[in-house]
């Protein structure tokens with residue numbers, strides 16, 4: 001009996017230590033929740049990142065499969081988020097959003113949580129249509145959660161913020177006392193898609209998202225901005241070309257990082273097919289980018305200001 005109580009106390013203490021050390025430290029930091037892509041071949045969660053400001057989880061960027069588990073492991077809290085920023089509606093960027101919102105539906109929050117995302121295109125819904133397809137009280141697939149859209153003040157609610165993905169420049173979507181978020185249209189083949197820039201007085205993090213080298217608006221907005229961290233999606237090996245025009249090859253990622261003057265380049269959206277030839281990819285990036293390069297891992301903490 002005493003022994004089992006000791007064991008229980010020890011396991012509670014271990015859990016407390018784990019949660020106390022789980023938070024990504026610093027005044028401004030990015031935690032990689034999901035460093036993987038659409039293939040379930042590398043034990044990574046799909047695309048997802050958390051922005052910590054002054055020790056609080058404030059922004060979630062994408063919510064791919066596995067981010068539900070990683071969000072909990074990170075010690076993050078849906079009620080402290082100011083927004084969820086969705087880059088586009090490929091499943092590996094958004095499939096755990098419903099699971100995270102279901103979890104949050106047990107919470108209370110004074111203001112509705114902003115869910116931002118791109119406008120629609122021929123083969124993809126826009127953000128508002130996507131939310132309606134899930135939570136419309138009559139026709140939504142998750143109509144049992146329709147109070148997320150229509151619940152009373154004080155209950156956990158969401159509010160869509162649809163950004164024109166065909167625009168010519170950056171749109172400021174949040175301008176708070178302690179940070180700012182801009183959305184920038186990018187080219188991802190026929191998929192309407194956005195990159196996000198999060199900046200504070202201490203620096204900036206750029207979430208380039210899935211994008212091809214035809215992302216001229218992004219290149220223009222980012223030119224010379226010198227972000228502390230640029231997270232680029234690395235889906236193509238060094239040797240191969242650009243399948244279906246959806247992604248930048250490593251040489252183009254290097255040019256993007258050099259043109260932005262990024263202080264640190266993080267390669268995420270990793271899959272075996274790109275990692276198997278990652279040295280060739282790094283060589284192609286090095287042709288134009290001389291800064292620090294790291295491969296993202298789930299749980300990696302990128303501290304911008306301590």
Ligand SMILES: [Zn+2]
Pocket residue numbers: 088090188191210
């Ligand atoms: Zn994609």
